[in-house]
Amino acid sequence: MTGKDATTADFEEFVRACGPRLLRVAFLLTGDAHLAEDLLQTALAKVWPKWHRISGEHPEAYVRKTLVHTHATWWRRRWRGEVPHGELPDSAARGADPFAGVDLEDSVRHSLQRLPKRQRAVVVLRYFEDLSVVETAQILGCKPGTVKSQAAKALRSLREVLSDKDVHYV
Structure with missing residues (x-):
C-alpha cells in the first residue's frame, strides 16, 4: 500500500472503531x-486533512475536541427560539404512581x-x-477548576430540571 492508501485505511479503521462512541x-x-x-x-x-499528523497519539481525543468546538460554533450561530413541546396529561390520568409512564x-x-x-x-465529556x-x-481549553465548577452548576441544574414536576410522560 502507498502512504496515501495506508492513511486512508487507518482513517477508515478509526471511524469504524470509534464512530459509534463519537456519534x-x-x-x-x-x-x-x-x-x-x-x-x-x-x-x-x-x-481528515490533518490525519497523518494526529493519527499517532490520541486521535479520538482530537476528534472529540473537534466535535465540541464545532458544536459550539453551530450553537453560536443557531437561532435559539421557542421549542414546541407536547401537552402533559393530567395528574389524575397518571394514577397513584407519580412515575408511572415516565x-x-x-x-x-x-x-x-x-x-x-x-x-x-x-456533563457529556465527564459523565457520559x-x-x-x-x-x-x-478538550474545552479551560482550567480544571472551571470544569469542576461547571459540572457542579450543571448537576445542580439537572437536579432541579429533573424534579417530579418536570419529567416527560409517555
Whole structure:
C-alpha cells in the first residue's frame, strides 16, 4: 500500500472503531440524531486533512475536541427560539404512581438540552464519556477548576430540571 492508501485505511479503521462512541457524544451535545450525524461528519471532514499528523497519539481525543468546538460554533450561530413541546396529561390520568409512564431517557435528554452549552459539554465529556477533569479541561481549553465548577452548576441544574414536576410522560 502507498502512504496515501495506508492513511486512508487507518482513517477508515478509526471511524469504524470509534464512530459509534463519537456519534453518541455528538447526539448528547445536539439532542438530535440527524444533527449529531451532521456534526460528526463535519468534525471528521475537518480532521481528515490533518490525519497523518494526529493519527499517532490520541486521535479520538482530537476528534472529540473537534466535535465540541464545532458544536459550539453551530450553537453560536443557531437561532435559539421557542421549542414546541407536547401537552402533559393530567395528574389524575397518571394514577397513584407519580412515575408511572415516565420516560427517563427522554427526560435526561431534554434536560441536557436546557443546560448552557459549556455545562452540557462538561456533563457529556465527564459523565457520559467518563473523562477526567484534566482531560475535559484540555478538550474545552479551560482550567480544571472551571470544569469542576461547571459540572457542579450543571448537576445542580439537572437536579432541579429533573424534579417530579418536570419529567416527560409517555
